Amino acid sequence: MNKSEVNSDAPMSSTSSLIPPPSSLKNPSSLVFVDSHAHVDGEEFDVDRDGVLERARAAGVRTILNVGTGDPRGGNFERAIALAEKHEDVYAAVGVHPHDAKLFDDDAAAHLMKLLKSGGRVVALGEIGLDYHYDHSPRDTQREVFARQLRMAREVNLPVIIHSREADEETVEVIRAEESASGGGRAGVMHCFSGSLAMAEQVLELGFMISFAGNVTFKKAEPLREVARRVPSDRLLIETDCPYMSPVPLRGRRNEPAHVVETARCLAALRGVEAEEIGRLTSANFARFFQIKLPTADIQHFAH
Numbered sequence: 001m002n003k004s005e006v007n008s009d010a011p012m013s014s015t016s017s018l019i020p021p022p023s024s025l026k027n028p029s030s031l032v033f034v035d036s037h038a039h040v041d042g043e044e045f046d047v048d049r050d051g052v053l054e055r056a057r058a059a060g061v062r063t064i065l066n067v068g069t070g071d072p073r074g075g076n077f078e079r080a081i082a083l084a085e086k087h088e089d090v091y092a093a094v095g096v097h098p099h100d101a102k103l104f105d106d107d108a109a110a111h112l113m114k115l116l117k118s119g120g121r122v123v124a125l126g127e128i129g130l131d132y133h134y135d136h137s138p139r140d141t142q143r144e145v146f147a148r149q150l151r152m153a154r155e156v157n158l159p160v161i162i163h164s165r166e167a168d169e170e171t172v173e174v175i176r177a178e179e180s181a182s183g184g185g186r187a188g189v190m191h192c193f194s195g196s197l198a199m200a201e202q203v204l205e206l207g208f209m210i211s212f213a214g215n216v217t218f219k220k221a222e223p224l225r226e227v228a229r230r231v232p233s234d235r236l237l238i239e240t241d242c243p244y245m246s247p248v249p250l251r252g253r254r255n256e257p258a259h260v261v262e263t264a265r266c267l268a269a270l271r272g273v274e275a276e277e278i279g280r281l282t283s284a285n286f287a288r289f290f291q292i293k294l295p296t297a298d299i300q301h302f303a304h
């Protein structure tokens with residue numbers, strides 16, 4: 001669980017010292033952003049997927065982590081991996097979402113395991129976790145399937161992408177129980193973070209990255225913005241979770257990876273740096289955490 005990276009005495013206290021000093025990065029060719037969580041393989045993008053990827057590149061988005069969800073036997077995971085195989089700036093994660101936990105069984109586990117071992121384009125197991133807002137699967141099933149996939153991630157030595165909605169305490173409980181039962185793994189990302197400051201502190205202690213999506217820009221999200229001010233710079237990621245969660249000022253429209261820049265702008269304003277700095281910093285974090293070499297050399301000085 002990357003314990004060496006955790007300042008367990010005061011996990012939230014090192015923010016200001018870890019933020020690189022602002023510098024002028026106005027040259028568009030130096031723009032670097034990573035969308036750490038997108039669903040570009042989904043049918044919402046069937047009409048213009050190539051155009052969406054082109055717009056992302058034009059906005060400076062160098063890498064996209066595309067997350068395959070849905071029925072584990074419905075072909076969605078294969079579709080996500082195929083997209084990553086087709087585009088060298090797209091990577092894939094696959095895993096059974098808490099909504100679909102009721103579809104998980106031994107067969108699905110074997111199938112997922114095969115895909116996780118299928119090669120270098122799959123860099124994480126996810127998204128997995130607990131969703132007590134929609135409750136599309138029974139809660140005890142969600143917990144069981146979440147724990148089981150945490151164990152699978154450890155077996156294949158991949159990080160996890162965690163979806164947690166209205167389930168802060170139990171999400172942390174399941175992670176802790178699995179960690180103490182079977183030893184540390186590569187931790188993971190709390191995606192589309194919407195939890196409390198206390199939740200953030202707990203997952204940082206467990207070695208997790210915290211990824212912010214468009215909801216941090218929403219008018220009523222002041223408590224979430226307070227969390228975003230305080231997450232240490234080396235634990236920060238940004239994402240779109242597209243086609244959902246369009247950031248202000250694009251709220252209500254289909255979201256797409258190019259819009260990750262709006263979330264970077266919001267975090268930049270909160271932390272007193274330029275959006276380009278947030279882009280480079282979160283790109284370096286992404287590359288380091290997922291052990292991916294990004295196609296740009298100029299972020300390397302942020303990589304530890």
Ligand SMILES: [Zn+2]
Nearest residue numbers: 127163191192
């Ligand atoms: Zn999610």
Ligand SMILES: [Zn+2]
Nearest residue numbers: 037067127241
């Ligand atoms: Zn998602």
